[in-house]
Amino acid sequence: MCFHNSINTDKQSLEKKYKAKLKGEQKPIFHANAFEYQKWPIIPIKSEFIEQMNWGLIPSWADSPSKIQEIRSKTLNARIETISEKPSFKNAKKCIVPSTGFFEWQLVGNTKIPYFIFVPEMPIFSMAGLFDSHVNTQGELVNTFSILTTEANSLMAEIHNTKKRMPVLLDQKQEQLWLNDELAAEELYVPFDSKKMKAYTIGNTISSKNHNSKEVNAPKVIQVSEQLNLF
Numbered sequence: 001m002c003f004h005n006s007i008n009t010d011k012q013s014l015e016k017k018y019k020a021k022l023k024g025e026q027k028p029i030f031h032a033n034a035f036e037y038q039k040w041p042i043i044p045i046k047s048e049f050i051e052q053m054n055w056g057l058i059p060s061w062a063d064s065p066s067k068i069q070e071i072r073s074k075t076l077n078a079r080i081e082t083i084s085e086k087p088s089f090k091n092a093k094k095c096i097v098p099s100t101g102f103f104e105w106q107l108v109g110n111t112k113i114p115y116f117i118f119v120p121e122m123p124i125f126s127m128a129g130l131f132d133s134h135v136n137t138q139g140e141l142v143n144t145f146s147i148l149t150t151e152a153n154s155l156m157a158e159i160h161n162t163k164k165r166m167p168v169l170l171d172q173k174q175e176q177l178w179l180n181d182e183l184a185a186e187e188l189y190v191p192f193d194s195k196k197m198k199a200y201t202i203g204n205t206i207s208s209k210n211h212n213s214k215e216v217n218a219p220k221v222i223q224v225s226e227q228l229n230l231f
Contacts, residue, residue: 002127002147002167003076004103004206005055006116006216007031007041009124014041014050014098017124018175023049042145043096044131045179053095057146058134059088065137078130078146080168080185089146092130094178097147099127102167103206104160114206115159116219117199119169119192126175128168128188148188155194166191 007014007030015021020043031038042053056072075088083089101118119125131145148168156166169192170178177183200219 002102002104002149002165005031005040005097005099005127005147006101006103007098007124008100009098013124017098018043018050018096020048020050023051040145041098042129042131042143043098043179044143045094045181047179051143053131053143053145055147056144057088057092057130057132058142058144059132060091060134061087062134068134072144075144075146077149077165077167079165080128080148080150080188083130083148083185089130089132092132092146094181095129095131095145096170096175096179097127097129097145097167098124099167100124102127103202104156104166106159107162114202114204115199116202117156117159117197119196120198121196122172126170126178128170128178148185150189150191153191153194153197155197155199156191159199168192 009030011022022041038055039052040055041050043050055076057075057078058068058072062068062071071088078086078089100123101116103114103116105112105114128148129145130148131143133141133143136142149165150168152160152164152166157164160166168188171192174183174188202216202219205216
């Protein structure tokens, strides 16, 4: 599943890509590596703005701190095949989660090898997402989101070789259709073309205290005798 994502860019590039302005006077929060509940720039359905939301969807009906935390731990991702069956996503609305690349681990024997995965032709690409709004204990309206996942394509099946899942990536035509609510979830079951994606191994910075440093995405050859020859 996609629990580590990267939006390593700048405000101008993000606004140009989506032809939308960052809402209000907010300063954009960009990450080399973000995970679990951190803020992220999100493009909501039928909106002229980019908003910053926390990762981990909290449904509008969640009403207690303990319930909220329990739900959020399970809504960083949402399986696109079952979103219509899950109460957490009943009132959720479509959104786009921008990305410059994401991270996944390949299991080789007892070793987990981290990879950085990206789309060379799209320096900023789009993941399909869902968001919802709830009122917190301070009476504030808070927006949170989840990244949709689907069955892995051939590249991701070799990297994420345990669960064989991947984020739902959108091509440029699908981006606008998704944001205009003109694209059904069922049309995105087929995974993004693996030939348009690239991946390389990275070091263990991603698992260290410096997990959000610029070095986290740097290529590094991992010497594991059983490693699959992907590229």
